[in-house]
Amino acid sequence: MNAEVQKEESMVLQKKMIGEHFETLSKSAENGRKVVYTFVPGNLNELILAFDLLPVHPEVNALQSGMRKLSGDYIQEAEKQGHSEDVCTYVKCDIGMLKKGNIGPTGEKLPPPDLLLLSYTGCFTFMKWFELLKQEYGCPVVMLQVPYQAEGKITASQREFVARQLRDVVVPALEEVSGKKLDEDRLKELLASSARAEDDLVYVWESAKHKPSPIDAYFGGVYYIGPIFTAFRGLPSCEAYYRELRREVDFRIAHGMGPTTPEGELRQQKYRIVVEGPPNWTSFRDFWKIFHDEGVVMVASTYTKVGGLYEQGFRHDPARPFETLAEYCLGCYTNRNLPARVDIIAKYVEEYEADGILFNSIKSCNSFSAGQLMMLRELEKRTGKAGAFIESDLVDPRYFSAANIKNRLESYFQMLEAKRQAA
Amino acid sequence: MDCCYIGIDLGSTTTKAVFLDEHERIMGRGITNSRSNYALACQVAREEAEINARFGLLRKKLEASTSIGALAEPLMAVLACNYALAQHLEQLKALHAECQDVARAHALPEAELANVGLALDRIFAALAAQAELDFHPGSAAASDFFRDLATSQYLKQAAAVTRELPVSFDRLVGLFDAAIIRVENHSFAGLYREYLEFATARATADARFAPFAAEIAAAVKETAELRFNVLNIVGTGYGRLTLPFAREQIRSEILCHGLGAHYMFPHTRTVLDIGGQDTKAIQVDGNGIVTGFQMNDRCAAGCGRYLGYIADEMSIGVHELGPLALQSKKPVKINSTCTVFAGAELRELMSLGEKREDILAGLHRAIVLRAMSLLARSGGVASEFTFTGGVARNQAVTSSLEKLVFENYGRMTINISTDSIFTGAVGAALFAKRDPKGVMADLEVSQLAKNPDCGIAATCSA
Numbered sequence: 001m002n003a004e005v006q007k008e009e010s011m012v013l014q015k016k017m018i019g020e021h022f023e024t025l026s027k028s029a030e031n032g033r034k035v036v037y038t039f040v041p042g043n044l045n046e047l048i049l050a051f052d053l054l055p056v057h058p059e060v061n062a063l064q065s066g067m068r069k070l071s072g073d074y075i076q077e078a079e080k081q082g083h084s085e086d087v088c089t090y091v092k093c094d095i096g097m098l099k100k101g102n103i104g105p106t107g108e109k110l111p112p113p114d115l116l117l118l119s120y121t122g123c124f125t126f127m128k129w130f131e132l133l134k135q136e137y138g139c140p141v142v143m144l145q146v147p148y149q150a151e152g153k154i155t156a157s158q159r160e161f162v163a164r165q166l167r168d169v170v171v172p173a174l175e176e177v178s179g180k181k182l183d184e185d186r187l188k189e190l191l192a193s194s195a196r197a198e199d200d201l202v203y204v205w206e207s208a209k210h211k212p213s214p215i216d217a218y219f220g221g222v223y224y225i226g227p228i229f230t231a232f233r234g235l236p237s238c239e240a241y242y243r244e245l246r247r248e249v250d251f252r253i254a255h256g257m258g259p260t261t262p263e264g265e266l267r268q269q270k271y272r273i274v275v276e277g278p279p280n281w282t283s284f285r286d287f288w289k290i291f292h293d294e295g296v297v298m299v300a301s302t303y304t305k306v307g308g309l310y311e312q313g314f315r316h317d318p319a320r321p322f323e324t325l326a327e328y329c330l331g332c333y334t335n336r337n338l339p340a341r342v343d344i345i346a347k348y349v350e351e352y353e354a355d356g357i358l359f360n361s362i363k364s365c366n367s368f369s370a371g372q373l374m375m376l377r378e379l380e381k382r383t384g385k386a387g388a389f390i391e392s393d394l395v396d397p398r399y400f401s402a403a404n405i406k407n408r409l410e411s412y413f414q415m416l417e418a419k420r421q422a423a
Numbered sequence: 424m425d426c427c428y429i430g431i432d433l434g435s436t437t438t439k440a441v442f443l444d445e446h447e448r449i450m451g452r453g454i455t456n457s458r459s460n461y462a463l464a465c466q467v468a469r470e471e472a473e474i475n476a477r478f479g480l481l482r483k484k485l486e487a488s489t490s491i492g493a494l495a496e497p498l499m500a501v502l503a504c505n506y507a508l509a510q511h512l513e514q515l516k517a518l519h520a521e522c523q524d525v526a527r528a529h530a531l532p533e534a535e536l537a538n539v540g541l542a543l544d545r546i547f548a549a550l551a552a553q554a555e556l557d558f559h560p561g562s563a564a565a566s567d568f569f570r571d572l573a574t575s576q577y578l579k580q581a582a583a584v585t586r587e588l589p590v591s592f593d594r595l596v597g598l599f600d601a602a603i604i605r606v607e608n609h610s611f612a613g614l615y616r617e618y619l620e621f622a623t624a625r626a627t628a629d630a631r632f633a634p635f636a637a638e639i640a641a642a643v644k645e646t647a648e649l650r651f652n653v654l655n656i657v658g659t660g661y662g663r664l665t666l667p668f669a670r671e672q673i674r675s676e677i678l679c680h681g682l683g684a685h686y687m688f689p690h691t692r693t694v695l696d697i698g699g700q701d702t703k704a705i706q707v708d709g710n711g712i713v714t715g716f717q718m719n720d721r722c723a724a725g726c727g728r729y730l731g732y733i734a735d736e737m738s739i740g741v742h743e744l745g746p747l748a749l750q751s752k753k754p755v756k757i758n759s760t761c762t763v764f765a766g767a768e769l770r771e772l773m774s775l776g777e778k779r780e781d782i783l784a785g786l787h788r789a790i791v792l793r794a795m796s797l798l799a800r801s802g803g804v805a806s807e808f809t810f811t812g813g814v815a816r817n818q819a820v821t822s823s824l825e826k827l828v829f830e831n832y833g834r835m836t837i838n839i840s841t842d843s844i845f846t847g848a849v850g851a852a853l854f855a856k857r858d859p860k861g862v863m864a865d866l867e868v869s870q871l872a873k874n875p876d877c878g879i880a881a882t883c884s885a
Contacts, residue, residue, distance in 0.1 A: 404718070411677035422712050
């Protein structure tokens with residue numbers, strides 16, 4: 001654990017981008033910049049940027065607090081305020097952080113929001129979360145009603161329903177906060193840039209079809225999604241990041257190299273796994289190490305698609321700005337019904353030639369967890385691959401039992417080995 | 424020289440060892456409490472299994488003898504209980520010495536120290552005398568752990584002696600608590616030849632066996648001198664990573680329980696194992712290879728320790744719980760799955776006048792309901808269904824489980840073996856035997872041999 005972690009150029013770039021963003025945020029008041037809090041799934045980054053507003057993503061702050069071992073204290077603070085043990089731990093971590101001074105991941109104070117923009121209602125908790133923040137900050141909330149893909153696809157009326165809200169409710173709210181009229185040409189430019197970065201990201205995801213895989217699509221993947229799912233999608237810096245990432249991936253493919261991990265390069269890849277569900281953040285590196293030590297590479301994951309399933313064909317389309325944003329909001333992974341999610345994972349297993357399927361079921365995230373065990377059974381039946389089911393939490397360190405999880409996973413890897421030997 | 428493979432299951436409560444021969448037949452089994460010292464527990468269980476294997480070979484020899492043949496059964500019973508008695512007496516002697524040592528270290532006033540010494544002499548004399556009565560063929564005492572047996576009897580004798588001598592009960596208990604840990608940190612199997620001699624002398628003093636004294640002594644000597652060549656050893660269970668085993672010699676308990684259950688009952692498809700601190704629901708294929716599993720992740724309610732806690736709450740022994748629960752005519756519904764809350768609920772129900780057996784029946788049902796949920800999550804129950812682990816010895820659990828399995832999955836074959844506590848160790852031994860590397864020559868033999876706690880030597884010349 002003490003060995004120096006290898007840094008690649010893309011990592012340095014991302015760190016710089018994040019640092020600059022938080023610095024801009026910390027100076028927003030003196031520079032007269034307005035701040036919008038919004039969530040990752042279905043985020044309207046291009047629209048926010050078109051109004052020159054600054055986005056803050058509370059769940060990203062929460063996961064960062066988890067990785068920096070601060071979430072335990074924040075959660076306890078929120079519980080002290082009266083929030084139940086069973087509530088989403090991202091929410092409690094965020095509320096606790098707010099109560100303890102709202103210091104962001106780079107150590108700088110976060111500005112309060114001028115607007116709370118809820119652009120995805122598929123997660124019921126998001127609504128309640130902003131309701132709580134509204135109470136704390138006394139600022140307006142604008143809410144986009146996003147219907148569930150109950151039929152497993154986006155219908156024309158759903159798209160129209162969301163696009164109309166964007167025009168009639170969201171844009172006026174953003175105009176009011178920013179004091180600017182929407183510049184549709186600027187919005188189209190941003191959307192076109194997004195699509196270019198999305199192309200490169202898809203290339204990176206699909207590189208995992210190589211053997212050895214040059215990427216870890218889950219643990220490494222959470223870093224790869226950083227720029228595109230947050231404040232940078234639509235900006236030249238985001239495009240530059242994905243160009244660089246793609247270049248690094250090409251280099252590794254050309255040299256038959258595995259992904260870079262905190263424990264070094266993972267070249268000897270014994271098992272290829274597809275993962276469903278978010279990772280645990282409080283023990284992220286220990287969790288990753290369990291897989292690294294067993295020579296396990298994650299070739300595809302659903303969590304890294306929460307902010308967009310680009311590899312299923314979606315791209316932001318500058319020709320239809322409101323419709324494309326509507327499709328983006330409707331297309332969130334957790335907004336797909338269970339059969340559609342099973343289809344996506346089954347396709348991953350087949351296309352990425354996976355040996356197994358792992359579900360990390362999150363105690364406090366019903367958006368992900370509801371129905372997961374049934375999904376796993378169906379996937380085992382359909383793909384013939386062995387599934388593993390473990391349970392942990394996002395950022396509450398009390399719900400990560402390292403010994404139990406290691407025990408389950410070791411059993412699982414040995415089970416894969418036994419199956420392989422029997423075959 | 425007999426070649427063998429060893430599986431060791433280091434559970435949270437007990438440590439089990441199994442010796443397999445080259446045809447995958449069980450040669451011997453050993454069990455001990457896990458203590459806080461897994462390395463020692465591993466050694467003791469292994470030694471117990473080795474002795475058990477020697478007794479197995481001796482039995483075969485005696486049964487094959489034309490002169491002793493018919494008497495082999497009672498003779499083995501006498502030998503076994505006297506062997507256990509000899510070891511028990513040796514442990515009592517050590518415990519007595521440790522108690523005296525602890526007393527001296529306390530720097531007690533001279534008069535008190537003299538009284539304590541006198542009290543200890545009387546207590547241990549009484550314990551030795553009691554042991555002579557307790558250890559007889561077929562008695563339960565011989566299979567109890569030394570700690571359990573010694574504790575209950577020491578406390579009884581200590582209470583009696585304080586009525587005769589000016590020594591406080593608390594003082595005596597304090598000495599015992601410190602001394603028993605020291606005694607448990609030793610293995611007593613090293614003297615097995617002496618125990619065998621003792622057992623042989625006692626057996627041949629019996630008029631039934633006296634005529635064959637020379638033949639018995641020769642057979643015992645031969646088995647005592649037999650050397651086991653350990654070809655491979657695999658560890659499993661909670662403490663497996665604390666052992667000085669190479670990575671290749673460690674298997675998860677899920678795989679071991681799956682394979683072990685398949686070995687004991689070849690048609691097994693679903694396995695339920697309830698151990699001290701976890702419950703496992705395992706699905707296996709026709710070869711005993713695990714295809715899916717579920718374990719309790721966040722809470723250990725409904726496991727063996729839960730029963731231990733309830734027994735303490737009711738001031739009865741764990742082994743008394745099942746029989747008492749089976750007497751129930753009207754089980755009470757227990758809501759709490761949390762062990763601690765169940766304890767509170769139990770006291771409340773008692774205060775409301777509910778019968779102990781009805782409350783216990785409800786508690787047993789609550790355990791089984793948790794297991795049923797885990798089974799469902801693992802993919803259900805398919806015939807044949809094998810129930811393993813320490814809790815499978817509890818008849819109230821097994822009858823409740825049988826009822827619920829039939830109700831939910833239809834009638835099917837349910838396998839429960841009294842030896843089910845060894846399932847994980849059997850599976851580990853099978854993995855040791857079936858290791859593709861064959862023998863442990865290139866595994867960490869030297870490392871194991873160097874480690875006194877796990878001293879295994881050998882290469883097979885057979």
